Amino acid sequence: MLTTIRDLLRYSLSFRFGSVILLFVAIMVVVSFFAPYPPEKRRVVPRKMRGEPPSAEYILGTTTLGQDVFWMLLTAVRHTLLIASIAVCIGRGIGVMLGMISGYLGGGADRVIQSVVESVIVIPRLPLLILIAVILKGGLTFVWLGILIGMLDWAYPSKRYRAQVLSLREREFTHTAIFSGMGTAKIVIQEHLPFIIPFLLADVVSGFLFSIGMEVTLSWLGLNDLNSLSLGTMIYWADEWNSIFAGKPWVMIAPVVAVIVVVVGFYLVSIGISEYLDPRKRLLRLQTHQSDTALELQAQGTSAGTAIASAGTAKDE
Amino acid sequence: MQLLRTYILPRIVQWAVVIFVGVTIIFLIPRFSPINPVDDMIGRMTAFQTMDPQAVVLMRATMQDLYGLDGSLLEQYINFWQRLLQGDLGPSFQNFPTPVNEIIAAGLPWTVGLLTTSTIMSWLLGIFVGSLVGYFQHRRWAQVLERVVIVIYPTPYVIIALILMVLFTFYWPIFPMVGGAQGKPALNWEYISSILRFGFLPALSIVIGGFAFRFIIAKALATTEIASDYVQYAELAAVPKRRIVYSYIIRNTMLPHVNDLALSLGAMFEGALITEVVFGYPGLGSKLFTAISNADYNIVMGIVLLSIVGIATGSLIVDLLYPVFDPRVRLR
Numbered sequence: 001m002l003t004t005i006r007d008l009l010r011y012s013l014s015f016r017f018g019s020v021i022l023l024f025v026a027i028m029v030v031v032s033f034f035a036p037y038p039p040e041k042r043r044v045v046p047r048k049m050r051g052e053p054p055s056a057e058y059i060l061g062t063t064t065l066g067q068d069v070f071w072m073l074l075t076a077v078r079h080t081l082l083i084a085s086i087a088v089c090i091g092r093g094i095g096v097m098l099g100m101i102s103g104y105l106g107g108g109a110d111r112v113i114q115s116v117v118e119s120v121i122v123i124p125r126l127p128l129l130i131l132i133a134v135i136l137k138g139g140l141t142f143v144w145l146g147i148l149i150g151m152l153d154w155a156y157p158s159k160r161y162r163a164q165v166l167s168l169r170e171r172e173f174t175h176t177a178i179f180s181g182m183g184t185a186k187i188v189i190q191e192h193l194p195f196i197i198p199f200l201l202a203d204v205v206s207g208f209l210f211s212i213g214m215e216v217t218l219s220w221l222g223l224n225d226l227n228s229l230s231l232g233t234m235i236y237w238a239d240e241w242n243s244i245f246a247g248k249p250w251v252m253i254a255p256v257v258a259v260i261v262v263v264v265g266f267y268l269v270s271i272g273i274s275e276y277l278d279p280r281k282r283l284l285r286l287q288t289h290q291s292d293t294a295l296e297l298q299a300q301g302t303s304a305g306t307a308i309a310s311a312g313t314a315k316d317e
Numbered sequence: 318m319q320l321l322r323t324y325i326l327p328r329i330v331q332w333a334v335v336i337f338v339g340v341t342i343i344f345l346i347p348r349f350s351p352i353n354p355v356d357d358m359i360g361r362m363t364a365f366q367t368m369d370p371q372a373v374v375l376m377r378a379t380m381q382d383l384y385g386l387d388g389s390l391l392e393q394y395i396n397f398w399q400r401l402l403q404g405d406l407g408p409s410f411q412n413f414p415t416p417v418n419e420i421i422a423a424g425l426p427w428t429v430g431l432l433t434t435s436t437i438m439s440w441l442l443g444i445f446v447g448s449l450v451g452y453f454q455h456r457r458w459a460q461v462l463e464r465v466v467i468v469i470y471p472t473p474y475v476i477i478a479l480i481l482m483v484l485f486t487f488y489w490p491i492f493p494m495v496g497g498a499q500g501k502p503a504l505n506w507e508y509i510s511s512i513l514r515f516g517f518l519p520a521l522s523i524v525i526g527g528f529a530f531r532f533i534i535a536k537a538l539a540t541t542e543i544a545s546d547y548v549q550y551a552e553l554a555a556v557p558k559r560r561i562v563y564s565y566i567i568r569n570t571m572l573p574h575v576n577d578l579a580l581s582l583g584a585m586f587e588g589a590l591i592t593e594v595v596f597g598y599p600g601l602g603s604k605l606f607t608a609i610s611n612a613d614y615n616i617v618m619g620i621v622l623l624s625i626v627g628i629a630t631g632s633l634i635v636d637l638l639y640p641v642f643d644p645r646v647r648l649r
Contacts, residue, residue, distance in 0.1 A: 014467075115331070115334060115335070115338075116338070118331070118335050119334070119335045119338035119339050119342075122335050122336070122339050122625055122628045122629050122632075123339045123342060123343065123621075123625060124584070124586070124621060124624040124625065124628070126590055126591070127590065127605055127609065127617070127620070127621050127624070128343075128346070128621075130590075130606070130609050131346060131609050131617065132346065134609050134610055134612075135346075135349070209471050212473070213471075213473035213474070213475075216473045216475060216476065217473060217474070217475045217591060220475050220479075221594070221606070235476075235479075239479070244483050244487060245487065252483075256476055256479070256480070259472070259473065259476055260468065260472050260476065263471040263472055263473070264467065264468055264471055264472075266471065267467065267470065267471035268467065271467075
C-alpha cells in the first residue's frame with residue numbers, strides 16, 4: 001500500500017496535483033473544527049460589516065444575514081465530504097458484496113442478482129432520488145441523504161466487481177491454489193483481494209465524485225436539510241436570496257469554487273490511480289528498473305519513446 | 318432460427334423483465350409517500366369554504382376511484398397494469414382533468430428537440446476533439462484542452478448550467494432567462510429563431526457537459542489505439558497524420574461510441590430534468606420536477622415510465638445491432 005502510494009506520487013503528475021488539492025481540502029476540514037462560533041449562526045458579524053465583499057478581516061466576505069462566508073464554507077466542505085463518505089461506504093459496500101457473491105456463486109444466484117442489477121440500472125436515478133427526497137422532506141438529515149445516495153449507487157460498481165471476480169476465477173494461479181488444497185475463503189482473502197483492492201480504491205474515488213455531485217444537485221433543488229450547511233445548501237441559499245442579482249456574488253462564488261476544487265482534486269487522484277491500474281503503463285513502470293531510457297524518451301514527448309516502450313512490452317510477452 | 322432462439326429472444330425477454338421490475342418499483346415507492354394527493358386536494362378545496370361532511374366523504378371516494386387509489390395495493394397494482402396496457406395513464410392530479418398523455422405530449426417535442434440536437438452535437442464534437450488530442454498528446458494545444466476538460470468533466474452539471482446562466486443572462490445578457498419560445502407557434506422565421514435563441518443556452522450546457530465525458534472516453538480509446546501495430550506502421554510509412562486520425566483511429570474506435578450514443582439517447586428523458594429546471598425550459602424534465610413536488614403520481618409515473626422504456630430499448634437496440642456493426646462479434 002505504502003509503496004503503491006510512493007510510486008503513484010513519483011510517476012503520476014495528476015496524482016501529485018490531486019493529492020496536494022485533497023491535502024488542502026483536508027486542512028480546510030480540520031480548520032473548520034476551530035470555528036470561533038457556530039458557522040450557521042446569523043448576526044455574528046458586526047452590523048456595519050454585514051453583506052460586505054471580501055476584506056482583510058473576513059477573507060471571503062459576509063452575508064447580509066451576518067454570517068462569515070469563510071467559516072460557513074469550511075464547515076460546508078466538511079459536511080459535504082461526510083455525506084459523500086456515507087454514500088460511498090454504503091454504495092461500495094453493497095456493490096462489492098453483490099458483485100463478489102454473484103461472481104463466486106455463479107449459476108442461478110448469479111442470474112437472479114444480475115437481472116435485479118440490470119433493472120436497477122434502467123431505473124432513472126435522479127427522478128427516483130428526487131421522489132424519495134420529497135417523500136422524506138423535513139425529516140431528511142445529512143446521514144439520511146448520504147444513505148439515500150449510497151442506496152442508488154451500487155449497480156454499476158457491482159457489475160465491475162463481478163467481472164473482476166469472473167476473470168480472477170479463471171486465472172491459472174486460482175487453479176493452482178485449488179489443486180494444492182487451499183480453502184475457498186483463503187483463496188478469496190489471500191489471492192484475490194489484493195487484485196480487488198486497487199479497483200476498490202479507484203472506485204471509491206469516483207464514488208466521491210458521484211456523491212458530491214448528487215449532494216449539490218439535490219440540495220440545489222431544495223431537497224436537503226436546508227438549515228444545515230453543506231456546499232449544496234450554500235449554493236441553494238445564495239440562489240434563493242438572489243445573491244448574484246443583489247450584487248453580492250461572493251456568497252455564490254465561494255461554494256461554487258469550493259465544489260469545483262474538491263471534485264477536481266478527487267478526479268486527478270482517480271486519473272492517477274487508473275493510470276497505475278492500466279496494465280500497459282504498469283509494464284512500462286516495471287521496465288524502468290531495467291531501462292530508464294524508454295520512460296525518459298517518453299517524458300520528452302517523442303513518439304520514439306512510445307515505440308521503444310511498446311517494443312519492450314512486446315519482447316517481454 | 319438458431320440466432321433468434323438463442324440470442325434475440327432471450328434478449329427481448331430480458332428487456333420485458335427489466336421494464337416490468339422497474340415499473341413495479343416505481344409503482345410502489347410513491348404509494349408509501351405520506352403525501353396523499355386526495356387529502357391534499359380536499360384540503361385545498363375546503364380551505365376557503367365549508368362543505369357538508371357527507372359531501373366530502375363522497376368526493377373522497379369518487380376521487381380515489383378516479384385516481385386508481387382505492388382497494389388494496391394488489392388491486393391497485395392489477396388495475397394499474399390494465400390501464401397501462403391500454404395506453405391510459407390517467408388524469409393529472411394537479412391539473413385535473415387534463416389527461417397525463419396530453420401533458421406529456423405537450424412537453425415531449427421540447428425535450429426531444431433539445432436533447433437530440435445537443436446530445437448528437439456533443440457526441441460528434443467529443444469524438445472528434447478527443448481523438449485529435451489523444452493522437453497529438455504532446456502538442457501544447459492538446460495539453461491545454463486536456464486540462465480544461467479535467468476541470469469541466471468532474472464538475473456537477475448543475476454548476477456548469479448555473480455558471481452559464483449567470484454569465485449569459487445577467488452579466489452579459491444576450492440570452493433570455495426562462496422559457497422555450499416567444500410568440501404564437503407558427504412556421505415563420507420569428508418563431509423559429511426564438512426557439513433557437515431560447516434553446517441555445519440549455520443546449521450549450523448539455524453540449525459542454527456531454528463533450529467533456531465523450532472527450533475523456535475518445536482520448537482514452539485513441540491513446541490505446543496509437544500503440545497498436547497498424548498505426549505505428551502507418552506512421553513509419555508516412556501516411557498523412559490527418560488520415561491516420563480520421564480514417565484509422567476514429568474509425569476503429571467508433572464502436573463503443575455508437576453503443577453509448579444509443580444509450581444516452583435512451584436516457585434523454587432523465588437527462589433533461591436539471592437542464593430544464595435551471596433554464597425554465599417547458600419540457601418533460603420541468604414537468605416531472607413540479608409533478609414530484611406536488612405528489613402528482615400519474616405524471617411522475619408516465620414520465621419515468623417513458624424514461625425506463627427509453628433506456629431499456631436503447632440498450633436492447635445496441636445489443637441486437639452489435640453483430641451488425643462489429644463483424645468480430647459472432648454467435649458461438
